[in-house]
Amino acid sequence: MSSLPPIPPAAGSTDPQSTAGAAGPTFSPLYVQIKSLLMQGLESGEWKPGEMIPSEVELAQRFKVSQGTVRKAVDELASEHLLIRRQGKGTFVATHSESKVQFRFLRLHPDAGEPTHPDHFVLDCKRLRAPADIARQLDLKVGETAVVIRRSLHFGGEPTILEEIWLPGPLFKGLTMDRLADYRGPMYALFEQEFAVRMIRCEERLKAVAADEAAAQVLAVPAGTPLLQVERLSFSYNERPVELRKGWYRTDKHHYLNALI
Known part of the structure; x- marks a missing residue:
């Protein structure tokens, strides 16, 4: 499994890269940061179309955040048709074959x-x-x-x-x-x-x-x-x-x- 970059240490913390040259700090909710990392995994091909992604528990352990934070990030990606939840089976990467x-x-x-x-x-x-x-x-x-x-x-x-x-x-x-x-x-x-x-x-x-x-x-x-x-x-x-x-x-x-x- 490829390695995604670590998330900032705390919710609401300032991302130094995002504030470079800006007039003031930019804050990003923790679930948005998790969503961004999941997007990186989708883009890089770590999880291919049609494949199941790790469970919310596994993702929470991987990113060292709460399961609720992961769920909110996954919910947004599902609402954007990038992920598909299947009752009793898990969450899968959406594919145009469906x-x-x-x-x-x-x-x-x-x-x-x-x-x-x-x-x-x-x-x-x-x-x-x-x-x-x-x-x-x-x-x-x-x-x-x-x-x-x-x-x-x-x-x-x-x-x-x-x-x-x-x-x-x-x-x-x-x-x-x-x-x-x-x-x-x-x-x-x-x-x-x-x-x-x-x-x-x-x-x-x-x-x-x-x-x-x-x-x-x-x-x-x-x-x-x-x-x-x-x-x-x-x-x-x-x-x-x-x-x-x-x-x-x-x-x-x-x-x-x-x-x-």
């Missing part, structure tokens, strides 16, 4: 009935120099490559979503059209399993647009049909941008559901 995690990022729901998993059809996958606006959002250097994927998602056999996905080239070496075509699971699970890139949060912008000729052809609608455009920037640990996804959604039989909690 159905309820998949629907966290797929927000299109049918107007009637329960949400279902779509069929995916990869239309194109290319590696090219990132355009300036894409490079800026993905924090790429000038001249660095990006992978761009176009695919359609079908619900009940009907094309419903067209997506254009931009990924940082250096993080996704070896991602090809053939690999995507052979994979049958969720795309985020592929990124997690084969490229060690986990999406943990995203920012979205929604806008009503009219279907252009290219989108209309893929989605089997007349040009000019109203569509919902969703632009999503996804982040991994340490607020690192790792995906820019643009989607065009048919909403004649579906709606976009967002629960505010």
